[in-house]
Amino acid sequence: MMLCHVSNLNRHLQTRDQTLSRIKSNIELLVATNGGNRAVVIPHSMGVLYFLHFMKWVEAPSPMGGGGGPDWCAKHIKAVANIGGPFLGVPKAVAGLFSSEAKDVAVARAIAPEMLDSDFLGLQTLRHLMRMTRTWDSTMSMLPKGGETIWGGLDWSPEDGFECKSKKRKTNDSEVSKDVHGEPVEVNPEPVNFGRMVSFGKDVAEAPASNIEQIEFRDAVKGNNLAHSNTSCRDVWTEYQELGWGGIKAVSDYKAFTAGSIIDLFNFVAPRMMQRGSVHFSYGIADNLDDPKYGHYKYWSNPLETKLPNAPKMEIFSMYGVGIPTERAYVYKLSPQAECYIPFQIDASAEGGDENSCLKGGVYMSNGDETVPVLSSGYMCAKAWRGKTRFNPSGSKTYVREYNHSPPSNLLEGRGTQSGAHVDIMGNFALMEDIIRIAAGATGEEIGGDQVYSDIFKWSEKIKLKL
Known part of the structure; x- marks a missing residue:
């Protein structure tokens, strides 16, 4: 999903609301026609930011939002499987x-x-x-x-x-190397x-x-x-x-x-x-998420200036490739x-x-998927949303699922069935299996919980953010 600039602000808001209203209607229809089973939403790349925006919009009262109320996400969404999400920008x-x-x-x-x-x-x-x-x-x-x-x-x-x-x-x-005489030398x-x-x-x-x-x-x-x-x-x-x-x-x-x-x-x-x-858009960190100013839509695509929905049974996945400079x-x-x-x-x-x-x-x-660094894709689910925090007050469960990049071994594989690249990961067999299992009803724990190859948890501990 991608929103392009339109010069007239009212026209921009009208286009935005029409797009978000269609998403809301489609999810409601999906749930209604599937026996009340909640939907699994799979945003990719920039769509991750806009679905984050959507979850705030759908809760918010009209005319700023979709009027769905504070329990809309809890009633309609089982899981959000974010693929290659640039949560914190690039x-x-x-x-x-x-x-x-x-x-x-x-x-x-x-x-x-x-x-x-x-x-x-x-x-x-x-x-x-x-x-x-x-x-x-x-x-x-x-x-x-x-x-x-x-x-x-x-x-x-x-x-x-x-x-x-x-x-x-x-x-x-330090790295041990050798000089011209074959003697070991330390290289920092x-x-x-x-x-x-x-x-x-x-x-x-x-x-x-x-x-x-x-x-x-x-x-x-x-x-x-x-x-x-x-x-x-x-x-x-x-x-x-x-x-x-x-x-x-x-x-x-x-x-x-x-x-x-x-x-x-x-x-x-x-x-x-x-x-x-x-x-x-806004790029800061909220001191007080209950401040009424964060009810404005410009904050809704920044996970550091907005709360996840009140949906304790909804699961959030960060699914992304690693191992590519x-x-x-x-x-x-x-x-x-x-x-x-x-x-x-x-x-x-x-x-x-x-x-x-x-x-x-x-x-x-x-480290990253060639477009989004691990830090941006993984930090929110690894730390800032993990458990009950001020960014995730209802305690929705979060999981980090990393896919270690392996390039195609021959031309018959096309872009590769084990690729971790930002776009090519959409053809990654392990990712597709995880998505299918989640859509079929499996929980994050049932698909194996966290799957991590990078140092995202160690890096997350170094970030001194009030949670």
Whole structure:
């Protein structure tokens, strides 16, 4: 499910309510025609966020909501089997909105810089892509939620100690190598600061936090003194031409952005985009979920600012792939100036020390399904919703079901029957078996409870969130 931006707010709300009303009617019909047996709902990817929104909408009174009342979900839903759910957002959305890039674009630029850096083909393509994606408010729903509490800061992240190799070691472990004479030498693991979601320069990405001197950007004076500046560049969707050199320099001088400063970054570089998006989405953590303001729909797709329904017998599953390097943080640099250009780009020349490094082509990789990091897919069911918490006051049971990625062994398997990739997991036989058993009436305990290959439970314990 995906909602696209429409310029008129009333029209947007009307479209939203029509879509949600159809979902409500379909579930009610399904239950009514199946002997009162409750439905199993299977959202995938962004649909996970919108079904989370739906469960609040259906409870809420009209006209803000669907008028189903506080027990609607308890009466109609047996289980929600979320597949590849970006509950807490994805760093990939940051790169997409900031520079219209991701790992694939950075790799392509490294292979053929003359194409992507040429004004005729590459730069125009990226500009048009930015104009398009910045009109999709649904993309803004994917920005990381929870700030530094969830994603980490300049000097920590929940995934500290993770290494992009099959055998993981703790942060203080050392690797034994050999020198030219064959004698053993200790090699300390390369530092990975996942909490620095955007760093300007590899040196900043790797430096101790105490060595990073940040110059505040939020109140910096923007200027229009860019070379090649002209009125044709003043596009409401990119907004970059209004930054001027003063604004661009202020961003790069801040050096390192965490999930706590990313939202402020977008408010600075694209204020009109954020003003429009903030009507529909929020990215914080609620101090008091009983505050009446959280009755507004803009909070309903953020699991950190809303409660699960009052449905103690409803089960929630997080089902997602693991074992694939997944975008987690980026090394940036300033772009060469050109007409109407995007001033920031991933530094594809930034590489780690060896083939086991998490840094490849300017992108730091962590564990995930190639699109959504484990942290985003798994944390809510592993910790924040586990048992009775303020986010799950009725104590709906939650389960983490991970599927370890195994690529296809031959061409006859197509995309693979054991794939953990974000889309291809839909053809994963183990996932399909779990879904069929749940739909046939099995509980989470009956299908085996949690199935975990990653360190999601260990990482979740590092997150100090009031539950």
